[in-house]
Ligand code: 1DF
């Protein structure tokens with residue numbers, strides 16, 4: 335026995351209904367080049383897309399078999415990117431409810447193998463807050479998933495703050511998962527095929543996280559906890575420079591929108607954020623993230639089924655860290671952050 339359970343914290347599912355609605359958006363000419371790039375590919379017929387389509391729609395035996403084969407005790411499931419954030423508000427809100435119900439049914443069937451996060455529609459912030467509350471209180475979901483920007487808008491806009499208020503009040507985290515950059519920024523990425531998980535996701539989501547930090551969201555909601563995948567979408571590497579430049583900009587009063595915060599930007603990253611290892615099964619940056627954020631702040635994730643590579647689990651198993659720290663990484667941090 336390994337001495338720990340492997341809890342994977344960024345694991346995607348997509349009901350057939352979601353994929354059908356994505357296809358419809360594509361057919362109707364939905365004007366978001368990032369969405370078209372991502373779901374144009376994954377709704378296609380390539381070997382990667384067809385293998386993914388089978389796995390991502392399953393919330394039963396197929397998925398459990400893959401988990402058994404790779405030693406994953408539990409998946410924390412979330413609706414795949416971009417979730418319901420591409421639909422008009424009423425449709426998005428109704429779909430979020432339905433998909434959360436489906437997720438909670440699967441969790442009720444396999445409570446020791448599945449847990450999950452609530453999909454929400456930030457297009458309707460009050461409705462999103464309500465759905466998060468329903469998800470947590472009635473469906474036993476463990477937080478919210480937001481797939482970065484919503485039609486080009488970011489959660490630091492105070493019109494979305496009902497969502498943060500609800501998450502803080504309910505004491506659940508918000509997982510800010512990537513999506514492709516919005517139309518206004520995707521041009522130079524897509525020209526070279528860099529809009530997706532290879533790099534564009536991290537640029538877009540890192541930007542989103544930083545916008546939340548410098549806008550003062552954590553001063554307003556000091557107990558708010560945000561989880562980011564992909565080892566923090568690059569931010570841990572930047573802590574020194576972000577702190578230095580932020581202080582310099584505040585001192586010079588260079589931008590009206592950049593005002594003094596109660597803490598340094600890096601302190602919010604260390605005290606209000608958690609990062610997961612999704613897609614980053616590589617020893618140097620995992621150890622680095624643990625060293626700058628602390629071993630209590632880094633959680634394991636596989637990013638199933640997008641990055642279902644059994645050998646990657648061995649990388650995490652063989653990290654040169656103590657057994658106690660490995661248990662935190664794989665199990666206890668997730669139990670604590672997601673109240674499992
Ligand atoms: C991909 C990667 C797609 C991740 C995802 O959701 C996703 C991909 C659409 O490889 O295209 O969640 N990921 O988190 O790295």
Ligand code: MN
Nearest residue numbers: 344511612637
């Ligand atoms: Mn993912």
